Amino acid sequence: MEKKGVLKAGAGSMEAVKTQYFTFGDLATGGLVLDSGEKIAPVTIAYETYGALNSEKSNAVLILHALSGDAHAAGSHAQEQSPGWWDAMIGPGKAFDTGKYFVICSNVLGGCGGSTGPSSINPKTSRAYALDFPLITINDMTRCQKKLIEHLGIEKLVSVAGGSMGGMQVLSWLAMYPSSIKSAIPIATSMKHSPQQIAFNEVGRQAIISDPHWKSGNYYGSALPAKGLAVARMIGHITYMSDTSMNEKFGRQKKNTTEPFKFTSDFEVEGYLRYRGDNFVKRFDANSYLYITKAMDNFDLLEGKGPEGLFRGTDARVLVIAFKSDWLYPAYQSKDIVKACKRAGVQVSYCEINSTYGHDAFLLETEEETRLISHFLKKAFYDYEVTGRYEV
Amino acid sequence: MEKKGVLKAGAGSMEAVKTQYFTFGDLATGGLVLDSGEKIAPVTIAYETYGALNSEKSNAVLILHALSGDAHAAGSHAQEQSPGWWDAMIGPGKAFDTGKYFVICSNVLGGCGGSTGPSSINPKTSRAYALDFPLITINDMTRCQKKLIEHLGIEKLVSVAGGSMGGMQVLSWLAMYPSSIKSAIPIATSMKHSPQQIAFNEVGRQAIISDPHWKSGNYYGSALPAKGLAVARMIGHITYMSDTSMNEKFGRQKKNTTEPFKFTSDFEVEGYLRYRGDNFVKRFDANSYLYITKAMDNFDLLEGKGPEGLFRGTDARVLVIAFKSDWLYPAYQSKDIVKACKRAGVQVSYCEINSTYGHDAFLLETEEETRLISHFLKKAFYDYEVTGRYEV
Numbered sequence: 191m192e193k194k195g196v197l198k199a200g201a202g203s204m205e206a207v208k209t210q211y212f213t214f215g216d217l218a219t220g221g222l223v224l225d226s227g228e229k230i231a232p233v234t235i236a237y238e239t240y241g242a243l244n245s246e247k248s249n250a251v252l253i254l255h256a257l258s259g260d261a262h263a264a265g266s267h268a269q270e271q272s273p274g275w276w277d278a279m280i281g282p283g284k285a286f287d288t289g290k291y292f293v294i295c296s297n298v299l300g301g302c303g304g305s306t307g308p309s310s311i312n313p314k315t316s317r318a319y320a321l322d323f324p325l326i327t328i329n330d331m332t333r334c335q336k337k338l339i340e341h342l343g344i345e346k347l348v349s350v351a352g353g354s355m356g357g358m359q360v361l362s363w364l365a366m367y368p369s370s371i372k373s374a375i376p377i378a379t380s381m382k383h384s385p386q387q388i389a390f391n392e393v394g395r396q397a398i399i400s401d402p403h404w405k406s407g408n409y410y411g412s413a414l415p416a417k418g419l420a421v422a423r424m425i426g427h428i429t430y431m432s433d434t435s436m437n438e439k440f441g442r443q444k445k446n447t448t449e450p451f452k453f454t455s456d457f458e459v460e461g462y463l464r465y466r467g468d469n470f471v472k473r474f475d476a477n478s479y480l481y482i483t484k485a486m487d488n489f490d491l492l493e494g495k496g497p498e499g500l501f502r503g504t505d506a507r508v509l510v511i512a513f514k515s516d517w518l519y520p521a522y523q524s525k526d527i528v529k530a531c532k533r534a535g536v537q538v539s540y541c542e543i544n545s546t547y548g549h550d551a552f553l554l555e556t557e558e559e560t561r562l563i564s565h566f567l568k569k570a571f572y573d574y575e576v577t578g579r580y581e582v
Numbered sequence: 583m584e585k586k587g588v589l590k591a592g593a594g595s596m597e598a599v600k601t602q603y604f605t606f607g608d609l610a611t612g613g614l615v616l617d618s619g620e621k622i623a624p625v626t627i628a629y630e631t632y633g634a635l636n637s638e639k640s641n642a643v644l645i646l647h648a649l650s651g652d653a654h655a656a657g658s659h660a661q662e663q664s665p666g667w668w669d670a671m672i673g674p675g676k677a678f679d680t681g682k683y684f685v686i687c688s689n690v691l692g693g694c695g696g697s698t699g700p701s702s703i704n705p706k707t708s709r710a711y712a713l714d715f716p717l718i719t720i721n722d723m724t725r726c727q728k729k730l731i732e733h734l735g736i737e738k739l740v741s742v743a744g745g746s747m748g749g750m751q752v753l754s755w756l757a758m759y760p761s762s763i764k765s766a767i768p769i770a771t772s773m774k775h776s777p778q779q780i781a782f783n784e785v786g787r788q789a790i791i792s793d794p795h796w797k798s799g800n801y802y803g804s805a806l807p808a809k810g811l812a813v814a815r816m817i818g819h820i821t822y823m824s825d826t827s828m829n830e831k832f833g834r835q836k837k838n839t840t841e842p843f844k845f846t847s848d849f850e851v852e853g854y855l856r857y858r859g860d861n862f863v864k865r866f867d868a869n870s871y872l873y874i875t876k877a878m879d880n881f882d883l884l885e886g887k888g889p890e891g892l893f894r895g896t897d898a899r900v901l902v903i904a905f906k907s908d909w910l911y912p913a914y915q916s917k918d919i920v921k922a923c924k925r926a927g928v929q930v931s932y933c934e935i936n937s938t939y940g941h942d943a944f945l946l947e948t949e950e951e952t953r954l955i956s957h958f959l960k961k962a963f964y965d966y967e968v969t970g971r972y973e974v
Contacts (some may be wrong), residue, residue, distance in 0.1 A: 388849050433909075
């Protein structure tokens, strides 16, 4: 069946993706007004696109990344081997099929992957913002994405989809721009952080702030708070896995080492965490870590309000996905999203995938996700009826 | 019913407890041979006792502390308000009834509560051991406790009891000195750490080691690695609580603050963690934290051996207690202890207490523990038959 106006993107189109940049606002005309009331200008948003926009501009899907992600969701950059963070899900014939959809992913405001963030130059001082960067929220991130979508001439998205903090942005889209989306896929996420989630983030922040190289955020151009950021990342990694997946991956396997015992890493799990921590430092800005985790902690979709008003009037369909072994974003938080949608009369499906990967499952259980999402998207795109198989 | 030889200790006896010290071994005669093969001498063990030893010396109970505990388990020191760490369990009429039992608690080898540890003076150098302190194991801690018990003239203990790392020492007693105990009460513990447990400890160690004040352990007499140790403790605290207990205690309550936003603690849970982290630094040595957590991670009771040989020949009765919401030492680890006891023909009872307090429950669910333990102890002491109500 030939679909009108859908341009087929060849497999080759995924092989040399490029990050692009969109800048809006200047100091004279005001720029972006944030939830805090502060203004920021100019704002640059780094983004990538995969597949081709059809002539009706009706086949666009927006992918939203998690805490440590960036605009590079799929394909590979020239001269680089490593594919994007959700490459298994985005491409020809994949869940977000670039043969059908025009897929967009942008780096969040406050990030360090090309979008304006604390490491960007503050036009007022000609130096990096550092802690002069204003407090940002998940909704502020979403506002920037909306500007980008408008810039691309897209009025309505087929879907917004993302896991973890990406899922928070999905919920923010649903609340702020319900008429601009046909569907929404919040994965392994929450309408608000529990104190346990806040606590893990806070310990990560404390590790960074305690690093003497952090210097109240003014470390640009000098030694980085690398050790603090590495510890923060190590904590994160433990919470992204499950007891079971760590057992399967590491057990109590010890490393072969002839070093004398001086608190070197004996167990493989220790070496793995140190490696992941050290690697993270090379690609992530410590101040971005502080600002973004605070935005996550402060996110509270309903904030005392009932869902009826918030989602009222949307005809967007919602697919909520959770994972059984995810103890950082437990399934009860996804079920709360489902309940809120139901109370607001939003058509919602729920699927709890039986995975042992913990929170990381949203990046790893791509086969099951593909099955669910490609089916869901097809219906959203072609206006079929959604019948939630796993509806609660 | 009057029990022969049991001295009644008055309630007053708990009001002015004192830490005592027992020192053994000297460099000339060898001292303590450790699992690593290294020797250490002299070894001082700080301990406290509550209640009175009967004339037969048959009413002694040994209490074993967790990672951050010390010899001060009950009562209050003169000029100090704060009672010992398990005061709700030890005293006249309590679970470990000082009207009946002579209760002993000692600080572990490697600790910083008066027992020999990395902050002690190395007689070879006349300076603090720091990282010249040898690698220690849970079994090494137990060896020191055995020396103390012998020093007190006690041949057989009514019971050895403890939670978390204290429970590991209980298991070590059961394996090394089965004929020296009538019963054993391992609580919220494990025969070996999972990679997740190792990982949380490792991140804490990394936080300490990353603190520039740590200086490869040689910080004595200068600035302490306080920030690193505080972060380690904060991580610990999250793992000691449960998602539910944190929700109940903090919710998303924010602190009243008028400070400008600069990553200060907004949420009450953040303030709590910082407070607990900072407080810990005043009373705990960072190197002890490193050595003791390594001893926990390296502990592997069976280490490839079957339980049949390990526990064979003991007539000690075992009461294993776990807590439903304890995700750091999940109930399956306690059930593994029960299975090992059963395979070895050891008489074992198991109780899983329905608590929301997480791992901290072993310190907080004292009412339920009292009911179980006082009953169990009475039977062990008077040689009644144990009928495990919750036997698996």
